[in-house]
Amino acid sequence: MNRKSVLGAGIEAFPVLIILVFIMALFITISMGASVFLEKPETKKLSFTPVEENLLLQTVKFKMKDNTEREMIVLDAAKALMINKIDANNFAAALETLREGNKCYFLGLKDLSIQYATSVQFGPGPEKNLQVLVVDNLMLGYYYGPC
Amino acid sequence: MLNKKSQEIVFGMLVIFAIVLCSVAIYSFFTFGKNTSANSDSIFEASRDAEFNKQYDFAQTKILARRTFSKCSTCSSEEFKEIFKQTSLETENLYKFAGAGNLYGKIRAGEFDVVKEESQFRIKIDGLFVQAEKDFNKITKNFDICLRVGENSVRICQQ
Numbered sequence: 001m002n003r004k005s006v007l008g009a010g011i012e013a014f015p016v017l018i019i020l021v022f023i024m025a026l027f028i029t030i031s032m033g034a035s036v037f038l039e040k041p042e043t044k045k046l047s048f049t050p051v052e053e054n055l056l057l058q059t060v061k062f063k064m065k066d067n068t069e070r071e072m073i074v075l076d077a078a079k080a081l082m083i084n085k086i087d088a089n090n091f092a093a094a095l096e097t098l099r100e101g102n103k104c105y106f107l108g109l110k111d112l113s114i115q116y117a118t119s120v121q122f123g124p125g126p127e128k129n130l131q132v133l134v135v136d137n138l139m140l141g142y143y144y145g146p147c
Numbered sequence: 148m149l150n151k152k153s154q155e156i157v158f159g160m161l162v163i164f165a166i167v168l169c170s171v172a173i174y175s176f177f178t179f180g181k182n183t184s185a186n187s188d189s190i191f192e193a194s195r196d197a198e199f200n201k202q203y204d205f206a207q208t209k210i211l212a213r214r215t216f217s218k219c220s221t222c223s224s225e226e227f228k229e230i231f232k233q234t235s236l237e238t239e240n241l242y243k244f245a246g247a248g249n250l251y252g253k254i255r256a257g258e259f260d261v262v263k264e265e266s267q268f269r270i271k272i273d274g275l276f277v278q279a280e281k282d283f284n285k286i287t288k289n290f291d292i293c294l295r296v297g298e299n300s301v302r303i304c305q306q
Contacts, residue, residue: 028172057199059209071213085241
């Protein structure tokens, strides 16, 4: 068994390699096709839908604690609420003017950190109109709209 | 005899090689699919957040323009610019939004133009950007803001 004979045998077996590679490619193609047709499309979970984002960027007049009226973006108003510049009821009343039809939203102020933009979330809320959600003396948010 | 032995060895090696290659291809195919799905999610989220931040900048600039106009509708361009800066600084100190990018910085540094056009003012802020990050993906949006503010109206103007 010298080098020449091994090389010769290798050349002879080359078509076999081609066939094997072809079978492999065929197998992968079938697998890909099967996975495309059999796999269910993945659902994306979003914390903000486009409608909710629009809601956060709406400009509304809020009555401040010093009795002045100030035009603000809802996102900034949420921050103002957290630093006690807006009364909770006035805040909720201003949001009520944004409500479209019979839609119900939940505005949650989960995180008091600097990244308050990502901590403010709207979502479907349960029961009653303009309810303040308080847990352990910490106001977490509002429900508003007929839920 | 030797040739026969050689053929068996080479053929055996080819089969092993093909099996290994096949396994690697299948493994990479399935893991690759999962990775792209996760990546596209985070790219989608970063892109959405960046657009949100950009829209925030537009909305905030409109408010600042309206508020400034209500304070000095008869001011000169320079006076209007100064009041606009003060109004922006006040908002920045109270409600600074981390995603606003360089909007407040640009206004604070006076890097914007105000032109008086009859009873209206044209405010132009160039070279703005906002960023959004999700996992390893970071998206930066560059844009300019041009607004025309007048009595009861704030409109986006042509650049």
